[in-house]
Amino acid sequence: MKPHARPANPCFSSGPCAKRPGWSLQALEHACLGRSHRSKAGKAKLKEVIDRSRAILGVPADYRIGIVPASDTGAVELALWSLLGARGVDLLAWESFGEGWITDAVKQLKLKDVRALRADYGVLPDLGQVDPARDVVFTWNGTTSGVRVPDGDWIERDREGLAICDATSAAFAMDLPWDKLDVVTYSWQKVLGGEAAHGMLVLSPRAVARAAGYVPPWPLPKLFRLNSKGKFNEATFVGETINTPSMLCVEDAIDGLKWAERVGGLKGLIARSEANLAAIADWVERTPWIDFLARDPRTRSCTSVCLAITDDWFRRLDQVAQRAAVKQLEALLDAERVAYDIAGHRDAPPGLRIWTGATVERGDVEALLPWLDWAYGEIRRAAAA
Numbered sequence: 536m537k538p539h540a541r542p543a544n545p546c547f548s549s550g551p552c553a554k555r556p557g558w559s560l561q562a563l564e565h566a567c568l569g570r571s572h573r574s575k576a577g578k579a580k581l582k583e584v585i586d587r588s589r590a591i592l593g594v595p596a597d598y599r600i601g602i603v604p605a606s607d608t609g610a611v612e613l614a615l616w617s618l619l620g621a622r623g624v625d626l627l628a629w630e631s632f633g634e635g636w637i638t639d640a641v642k643q644l645k646l647k648d649v650r651a652l653r654a655d656y657g658v659l660p661d662l663g664q665v666d667p668a669r670d671v672v673f674t675w676n677g678t679t680s681g682v683r684v685p686d687g688d689w690i691e692r693d694r695e696g697l698a699i700c701d702a703t704s705a706a707f708a709m710d711l712p713w714d715k716l717d718v719v720t721y722s723w724q725k726v727l728g729g730e731a732a733h734g735m736l737v738l739s740p741r742a743v744a745r746a747a748g749y750v751p752p753w754p755l756p757k758l759f760r761l762n763s764k765g766k767f768n769e770a771t772f773v774g775e776t777i778n779t780p781s782m783l784c785v786e787d788a789i790d791g792l793k794w795a796e797r798v799g800g801l802k803g804l805i806a807r808s809e810a811n812l813a814a815i816a817d818w819v820e821r822t823p824w825i826d827f828l829a830r831d832p833r834t835r836s837c838t839s840v841c842l843a844i845t846d847d848w849f850r851r852l853d854q855v856a857q858r859a860a861v862k863q864l865e866a867l868l869d870a871e872r873v874a875y876d877i878a879g880h881r882d883a884p885p886g887l888r889i890w891t892g893a894t895v896e897r898g899d900v901e902a903l904l905p906w907l908d909w910a911y912g913e914i915r916r917a918a919a920a
């Protein structure tokens with residue numbers, strides 16, 4: 536039977552993610568448009584993003600926070616190009632994005648002293664292998680497998696290398712141990728439902744020291760340069776962006792941060808995401824055709840929940856047919872305006888991915904679940920006919 540209730544907001548995409556509850560274009564009314572981003576008013580807006588982000592995330596006062604071009608990818612690649620090569624590096628990958636950072640280090644930067652520590656979709660590599668004398672690059676939450684690191688206990692406090700963390704689908708939904716992290720990146724388009732234009736780059740004092748004292752052997756485009764006239768460019772970290780930002784996106788980011796404060800700051804945001812995960816976990820528990828892709832419950836993402844279809848009928852299909860079945864399920868729910876964009880990532884094993892970050896309401900997740908049962912029943916019935 537087709538369920539009656541629909542989610543009020545059918546946006547479950549893993550990026551760009553759902554806007555915050557109650558968002559409308561009116562939220563952008565006070566954007567600093569048609570003005571220089573280097574004007575007093577423009578700089579104040581950029582600094583407001585930095586200051587509110589610091590307060591909500593609990594970033595230590597001696598860490599720098601900068602707004603950089605090109606969303607999370609821009610922030611990560613700026614860090615890799617500026618900082619890597621000074622010592623050996625361990626790169627961890629357990630899904631598509633981590634794999635992309637390995638490609639950067641090996642094929643583009645052509646680093647020689649690289650160890651790639653990999654694991655398949657659903658599990659983590661052996662974190663105990665990470666050598667504190669080397670740099671380490673990893674994603675806090677693997678968005679395409681729904682597997683996150685459970686904590687930062689495996690990172691040594693008095694490490695010699697830098698811990699470089701792509702936290703784009705974790706920031707604002709998971710606790711990040713700042714004393715264990717030297718570089719943290721994220722984009723506005725994820726947990727706070729902002730726009731993708733810019734990346735956030737957080738640097739520890741040790742990362743700043745590396746950036747100030749190390750000149751990589753490869754050319755650096757202006758967009759990636761952390762140094763100016765031989766000195767670390769502090770201005771980037773008080774809102775003087777490297778190039779022109781979208782002040783419309785900046786306003787939207789401020790709106791997201793103010794909403795985050797209203798729902799209880801980081802604690803409130805984490806609670807919202809975890810409650811969404813719990814709603815799905817309850818359903819998975821009582822639903823025979825589905826399971827989490829993440830094998831260890833401690834590593835299950837509370838933002839990008841990836842689900843494997845474990846039913847015999849589905850398992851017997853080849854990958855192409857499995858992907859087609861998932862697409863069919865997605866299309867059914869799209870046509871019903873119940874859920875958009877819930878097929879797993881193209882690089883992941885065929886399955887579902889449901890974004891459950893803080894802007895998603897638990898009531899909407901709960902309303903979605905019976906529709907998943909319905910849609911799966913429909914595609915099975917169609918296949919049997």
Ligand SMILES: Cc1ncc(COP(=O)(O)O)c(C=O)c1O
Nearest residue numbers: 550606607608632674678704722
């Ligand atoms: C872990 C991770 N890294 C990087 C990216 C790329 O982010 P962006 O498209 O914002 O650059 C994503 C996007 O989903 C991601 O999930």
